[in-house]
Amino acid sequence: MLTLLKDLRRLRRQLDLPAPDHARSLAVRHVDAGSCNGCEHELTLASGPHYDLARFGFAVVASPRHADVLLVTGTVTTRMHAPLLAAYNAMPEPRRVVAFGDCALGCGVLGLASELAGPVEDVLPVDLRVPGCPPTPAAIAAALVELVG
Amino acid sequence: MSRSPLNDYRTRIAAALEGGSRFGGLHASGGTVRTALVAPSGAIQFESAPVVDGRVTSIVDLAPAANWDEREAFDSYGVRFDGHEPLRPLVDHDLDLVSWTVPVRGPDAYQVAVGPIHAGVIESGHFRFHVVGDLILHLDARLFYKHRGLERAAEGHTLAEGLAYAGRACAACAVTNTVAYAQACEQVLALHPTAEVARARTILLELERLWNHLNDIAAVCAGVGLAAGNMRFAALTERARQLNAQLTGHRFLFGSVEVGGNRVAFDATAARAELAEIRAESESAWRELLFNASFSDRLPDIGVVSLEDAVTFGAVGPAARASGLAEDARATSNLLAYDGFTAIVPHRAAGDVQARLEQHALEVQQTFDLLASLLDAPVVAASCEPAGNGRAIGAARVESPRGATLCIVESTNGRVDRVRLRTGSYANWPVVAHAAAGCLLPDFPLINKSFELCYACADR
Known part of the structure; x- marks a missing residue:
């Protein structure tokens, strides 16, 4: 445990992120609309000890009803179209949509046209675009810290 | 006659x-x-x-x-x-509940629907639990929410272009899927990987396996709710991915495999030093887990897959080996640099969550050993050499972090007629459903984490 805490202190010194501001927070709901799992793996590590997005006031919440931000990964498949809309419609206002990763932005998408509903902006109004294949945890941290203003 | x-x-x-x-x-x-x-x-x-x-x-x-x-x-x-009755829909979603679920009837039996959107940062997929109280009688898993039609979309493209479709199937197994695809194509094209190509690919495969093992141990800790263990192994996963980026320019090693050769080149000295540090740190983190009684008490006797069931259901990879099935595609990969490799099974091959976790700890040591011996010289760009005659169908089987992955490429005139990617996750999903039966509903997240299968490479 002590080693872990020492590690954390060392890791955070290496990162160039602004100091946490506890005055603000955002509750984030993630929806995988058809990703390759890369965005999920990087998002998981963004909450890990190196970046620890929780200290900037970000929390991944279990229900869209508790969320301020809908973070969508992957290009939207025909099968995830309805669940994605259901999650969005369950969110209270004001709400923001983040199109996360190149597939969500419609860049370089591979697949059959008949299986894909399109990039996120064809389905929902997008407020923030985070490019990358997948976006690195450092890029995620930088983008979300900007969103919280 | x-x-x-x-x-x-x-x-x-x-x-x-x-x-x-x-x-x-x-x-x-x-x-x-x-x-x-x-x-x-x-x-x-x-x-x-x-x-x-x-x-x-x-x-x-x-x-x-x-x-x-x-x-x-x-x-x-x-x-x-x-003779396959009833032939329940699997990929197809345009059908009602009765058509794709197994009927479970009896006093107090009811269904719990979970997903496709899960509570954490998790891929999309639907689970329908048939339960009495907390006891799971049967689980119907409906995946393919992320079906992108990648196999069909690859058809008609050149063999080289088709590689991207195999790679996009899944980030966690991107190297495995592209190596299997490349090997299948090389059989079609009458090419044979040289020792240098085989060594480079084996290093990439083991780098992919390394972060996956560390991630999977973190996942089991998360499944139990042990934040300290989860975070410690998450930090190690991050270091392994940073090493990947340093060596190949990509944290998931995307774009590092190609058909007909290898163009990734790096000096191995820095990698050896960093791997030694990650190894020492992971051994220390593992020892800490072993001494955590409330953690280890949570693991035995749940999600049990017997050796017989592992064989029957066609389980592969660490999950199959944790049940005592000593099979590993690495032991028979003559196109890769795994000379003398033998599959290992845990001392207590009980096929439960504990055995699967222990298997990760054993195999991550194997991976460190392999990388230490493979990284004894710089990795250099090299091409495959011509060998024998081409074929209409190429097939290669490569061990992914989840188990053996089979890629079949059928081709005429240098174009893809049909590609089939049957990944380790695809093979193991029915095993997860089987392992859940007889367990308690609150145990399912932990059972699922102990397999840590990809949805993306099953759905494609």
């Missing part, structure tokens, strides 16, 4: 299975159904049957592991399988 070709198909498959081969995969392709059988030597043999009036005889009674393959062949290619 000649026997009918359909009966021959079944007879030959039964004989191969009798002779020690294992079912490797089944797919429909242009009026034919092909079954891949894997001999103990690793050799892949195909048995084919023509589709007559949209029908082929089922082999699901001979090889229960063909269950998903036959259902997929019907949903995506319209082939009916005589």
